[in-house]
Amino acid sequence: MAPPSGSAAPDGMEVSDTGGHYVVKENGLEFRHMPSSEPTPVDGAEFLSRFKKKFEVNVLERPTENELVFEMLGVDVSFANALRRIMLSDVPTVAIEHVYMWNNSSIVHDEVLAHRLGLVPIAADPRLFDDFEADDDDPTDRNTIVFRLSVTCGKAPPKDTAMDETVQAAEGDGHTSMTGNAGLDQVAMEASALHRATNVGHADRGGVAHILETPGRPYTRHVYSRDLDWVPQGDQVERLESIRPVHEDILLAKLRPGQVLELEAHARRGTGRDHAKYSPVATASYRLMPHIEILKPIYDEDADQLTNLYEPGVFIIVPTTEGGHTRKAQVSNPYACTMSRNFMRHPVLKESIRMTRIPNHFIFQVESVGMMPPAVILTEALRVLQRKCSSVIRLADEHAMD
Amino acid sequence: MSVNEVKVKEAEFEFEVRGTGNPASRTFAIGNEDHTIGNSLRHVLLQNANVDFAGYSVPHPSEPVVHIRVQTSQRSQMSAIHALKDSCQTLFEQCEIVLEKIEEVMPETKADRLEIEKITEAEAFAEQDMEQDYDEDAEEVYEDE
Numbered sequence: 085m086a087p088p089s090g091s092a093a094p095d096g097m098e099v100s101d102t103g104g105h106y107v108v109k110e111n112g113l114e115f116r117h118m119p120s121s122e123p124t125p126v127d128g129a130e131f132l133s134r135f136k137k138k139f140e141v142n143v144l145e146r147p148t149e150n151e152l153v154f155e156m157l158g159v160d161v162s163f164a165n166a167l168r169r170i171m172l173s174d175v176p177t178v179a180i181e182h183v184y185m186w187n188n189s190s191i192v193h194d195e196v197l198a199h200r201l202g203l204v205p206i207a208a209d210p211r212l213f214d215d216f217e218a219d220d221d222d223p224t225d226r227n228t229i230v231f232r233l234s235v236t237c238g239k240a241p242p243k244d245t246a247m248d249e250t251v252q253a254a255e256g257d258g259h260t261s262m263t264g265n266a267g268l269d270q271v272a273m274e275a276s277a278l279h280r281a282t283n284v285g286h287a288d289r290g291g292v293a294h295i296l297e298t299p300g301r302p303y304t305r306h307v308y309s310r311d312l313d314w315v316p317q318g319d320q321v322e323r324l325e326s327i328r329p330v331h332e333d334i335l336l337a338k339l340r341p342g343q344v345l346e347l348e349a350h351a352r353r354g355t356g357r358d359h360a361k362y363s364p365v366a367t368a369s370y371r372l373m374p375h376i377e378i379l380k381p382i383y384d385e386d387a388d389q390l391t392n393l394y395e396p397g398v399f400i401i402v403p404t405t406e407g408g409h410t411r412k413a414q415v416s417n418p419y420a421c422t423m424s425r426n427f428m429r430h431p432v433l434k435e436s437i438r439m440t441r442i443p444n445h446f447i448f449q450v451e452s453v454g455m456m457p458p459a460v461i462l463t464e465a466l467r468v469l470q471r472k473c474s475s476v477i478r479l480a481d482e483h484a485m486d
Numbered sequence: 487m488s489v490n491e492v493k494v495k496e497a498e499f500e501f502e503v504r505g506t507g508n509p510a511s512r513t514f515a516i517g518n519e520d521h522t523i524g525n526s527l528r529h530v531l532l533q534n535a536n537v538d539f540a541g542y543s544v545p546h547p548s549e550p551v552v553h554i555r556v557q558t559s560q561r562s563q564m565s566a567i568h569a570l571k572d573s574c575q576t577l578f579e580q581c582e583i584v585l586e587k588i589e590e591v592m593p594e595t596k597a598d599r600l601e602i603e604k605i606t607e608a609e610a611f612a613e614q615d616m617e618q619d620y621d622e623d624a625e626e627v628y629e630d631e
Contacts, residue, residue, distance in 0.1 A: 124535045128576035131533045135580060141587045154591075156584075162525040163580070169522045211602055459592040463585060463599070470581045472523045473574040476516060479501035480571050 106372065106441040110428055113441065135159075144419075144447065150366075152458035155373070156446045164370055164446045170465040171368040173356035176215075177455055178208040178229060180351045187346040190307075192337040200337075201233075201349050202361045204309050205330040205453045210364075211464075212324060213353045225318025229327055229351040232313045237305035237339035307345060309334035315348075330454035364461050366451040372441035374421040380436040383409035390437075393427050395420045419447070497550050503567065504553075511539075511557040512566035520544060524552040530573040530580075536562035537569050 104117045125131040138158035145153040156164065183198040190197070206229070214227045221227070310332035316324075337345060356363030376398070382390055383404070390413050391399040400416040423441075427433040450458040497517025504513040516523070524542035531540035531554075539557035556566040564572075589596040 125533050126535045128530075128534070128572050128579070131530070131576055132579055132583065136583055139583065139587060141584070141591050143591055159584075160529050162529040166522045166526045169520075174522070212605065457594060457598075459588070459595045460598050463588060463595045466581045466585050466588075469522075469526070470578050472519070473578040473581075476501075476519075476523065476527070477571050477574045477578075479516070480514075480567055480574075483501055483503055484567065 105443060108423060108425065108439040108441075110425065113423075138444075150452045150454055150458060152448075152450045152452075152462075154448055154450075156448060158444055159446065160444065164448075166469060167462070167465050168368050168370055168448075170468050171365050171450065171461055172363055174468050175364050175461055175464045176210045176353050176355050177362045177364045177453075178206050178210050178213060178351050178353050179359075179361045180204065180206070180231065180349045181354065182350040182352075184348045184350075185346075186348070187344045189343045190337050190339050190345055191343075197337055197345075197347075201312075202359070204312070204334055204336075205455055206327065206351055207330045207455050208324065208327050208351070209456065210353050216352050223350060223352075225320050227352055228317070229320075230315040230317055231349040231351065232315050233307070233311055233336075233345060233347050233349065234313070235305065235307050235311055235339060235345045237303075237341050237343050239341045240303040303341060305339040305343075306335060307337040307339060308332060309336060311336075312349070364453060364456055364464075365458070366453055368448070368450045368461075370446045370448045372443070373445040373447055374418045374423055375440045375442045376415045376418050376421065377438045377440070378413070378415065378436060379438055381406065382413045382433065382436050383407075384411060386430075386432055386436075387411055387413035389430065390427060390433055393433075394424065395422060495550070505566075509565040509567070510560065512555075512570075514554045514556070514567075514570060516552050516554065518550050519552045520550060521552070524554060526577055527554060527570070527573055530577050531556060531569060534569060534573065534576075536564045 104115055107114045107116060122134075125134060135158065140157040141154060143152070143154045145151075147153070180198075180201045183194075183201055185194050185198075188194055188197065192200075208229060213229075214224075216223075216227050309329040312329060314327045316327075320327075339345060354362040383406075387399075387401055391401060397417040398415070398421045399413045401411045402414050403410065404412045406412070421439075423439060425439075427437060448462075450461060452458040452461055456464070499515070500517045502515040502517075504515060505511060521542075521544060524544065528540050528542045531537050536558050537556060538559045539555065542552055542554045544552050554570065556569050558564045558566055558569050589599070
């Protein structure tokens with residue numbers, strides 16, 4: 085377990101730097117303020133030297149390349165929350181903002197399609213772009229990415245010879261005609277349909293089958309995000325590597341034969357504060373490290389019960405010979421604990437454990453959408469916070485000069 | 487022409503100081519900011535022995551304005567605005583320490599930072615070069631005349 089980041093309270097609980105500790109009561113988590121034992125730092129330099137001594141960062145898990153779980157010790161809640169808020173809403177990203185429709189004869193309305201396009205995450209590093217100064221600023225190759233989407237659904241292909249004539253008749257009339265073909269050999273029809281579906285419908289990603297031909301369903305052209313073509317402007321070809329959406333299999337629209345989709349989409353930089361499509365994280369959250377203390381030893385059946393009340397691994401059973409008991413419970417992995425208060429319903433267990441949270445020990449979980457790795461989002465968030473501080477200093481200086 | 491009518495409105499001012507008299511106590515109204523900077527600055531301000539009182543508020547959630555109230559102790563002779571600037575600087579340096587630690591623990595962030603710095607440097611050079619090539623005031627010299 086990580087060492088407590090503050091001094092100890094009289095009853096042994098960890099106290100935060102600002103003086104206080106967390107207690108889990110029946111009605112929830114309580115934060116009790118207590119005077120801090122250390123005197124307040126004299127100036128910024130002392131604060132920073134104290135901070136430097138206590139501060140720690142450790143990576144805990146990397147479940148996928150877009151998820152990061154790490155812990156931060158020695159920071160205050162306000163700092164951790166500031167980082168979380170900035171990751172969510174102030175780290176800029178690039179997303180489609182304006183969509184110019186030239187032809188849309190699909191059943192998806194213009195604005196609905198434009199909304200969907202906006203939500204498609206784009207794998208472009210936002211730091212290589214400039215901001216749009218104002219809404220009516222000119223789009224340049226430095227602040228806009230242009231995509232073009234040009235899709236037509238052709239006529240249903242002529243029936244291939246592998247198909248039965250009866251099935252041809254069935255498909256030509258649409259999906260309601262199946263019932264009209266009485267006297268068909270049902271097994272033969274299903275077999276040929278299965279053959280078509282496996283060979284034609286579910287092709288590999290390379291030989292992309294845009295048309296999903298499932299028996300009984302109309303012939304449709306599915307428009308995916310991979311159909312968005314990047315149109316490099318100016319010197320973007322040299323400056324940027326190929327720009328594509330993060331995921332190529334996002335379904336945007338479905339077209340029937342004869343329907344056309346032709347549009348140009350302009351992507352620009354923005355922040356989550358403006359629209360959630362610009363947020364670089366699926367979500368970013370933190371929790372405080374749980375801490376479980378065993379006040380009175382728990383034996384035998386009580387120990388079994390306790391272990392079952394928590395996530396696997398939080399408590400383990402160890403054999404013991406104390407007082408004639410066979411086994412007792414021991415805290416093994418409080419990190420996995422989700423602070424369930426179920427144990428308070430059992431009179432014995434209620435008195436035997438105390439759950440608290442270790443102050444100033446944060447476990448962050450950052451899940452990136454994909455345009456930037458989560459560690460980079462974290463560092464960008466810190467730089468945004470620095471920029472905010474610098475801007476306040478600058479404003480204060482300007483004000484002093486007036 | 488934008489359909490996006492529900493844009494977050496910018497604050498009318500960026501920075502205002504309210505309060506008169508003894509420069510030891512002031513209220514700072516910062517526009518286009520919220521709890522993010524308000525709470526962190528408040529915490530850093532409180533960790534300064536010269537500061538007697540520090541608090542922040544967001545007068546209305548619909549307006550992006552945050553008020554930070556700072557009162558410094560009389561014997562410290564530090565003005566409120568000085569305390570605010572000091573705390574901003576301290577918070578800035580705290581971020582710097584955190585960034586350094588993160589680069590140690592997650593080396594991919596260091597590689598990423600170096601790459602971005604390389605790109606921005608290259609662009610800065612390119613711009614400089616362009617500016618040097620184009621000299622508006624140079625006289626045209628016609629050699630054959």
